[in-house]
Amino acid sequence: MATEAEIAWAAGLFEGEGCFSVWTGAHGRSYVRAQLGMKDGDVVERFAALAGAGKVRKRRTAHERWSPIFEWSTADSEAVRSLIVLLLPWLGERRAAKAREALEVLSHVQTAAKNRTHCAKGHPYDDDNTRIEGDGTYRWRRCRSCKRDYDQARHARAEAVSA
Numbered sequence: 001m002a003t004e005a006e007i008a009w010a011a012g013l014f015e016g017e018g019c020f021s022v023w024t025g026a027h028g029r030s031y032v033r034a035q036l037g038m039k040d041g042d043v044v045e046r047f048a049a050l051a052g053a054g055k056v057r058k059r060r061t062a063h064e065r066w067s068p069i070f071e072w073s074t075a076d077s078e079a080v081r082s083l084i085v086l087l088l089p090w091l092g093e094r095r096a097a098k099a100r101e102a103l104e105v106l107s108h109v110q111t112a113a114k115n116r117t118h119c120a121k122g123h124p125y126d127d128d129n130t131r132i133e134g135d136g137t138y139r140w141r142r143c144r145s146c147k148r149d150y151d152q153a154r155h156a157r158a159e160a161v162s163a
């Protein structure tokens, strides 16, 4: 759990170097991404650890030929939502407005997820095939068939490696 000082530090950093973006992808599904980029890799890593999600990538751009940019981002809706809730009280007007817009989009994303009757692969979300995962705050459905396929594929890879 982040301390108040850490949260304020992260919010100040995000205010200067970060952004929330909202876009609509295929099938009209909306996504929200949080990203933050700067030259100081250690600072970006510290932010990533505090956010507890997402990935840090090292990029070179045309304008920054000699010094790479370290870019952290996540489009995981739960991670973005947690981050917004954490930072919102500290953000200035412009970013706070964008953050509220992102929360609004995320609430639709989650309603859509709850109303879905099948997983992305088309397995039914019925009693037998559905497992509830999560903690006290957030809970979501997990497809047992997909989980089984995933475990089998991982098992097969592990056997191929040890053979």
Ligand SMILES: [Zn+2]
Pocket (backbone or CB within 6 Å): 119, 120, 121, 122, 123, 143, 144, 145, 146, 147
């Ligand atoms: Zn499935």
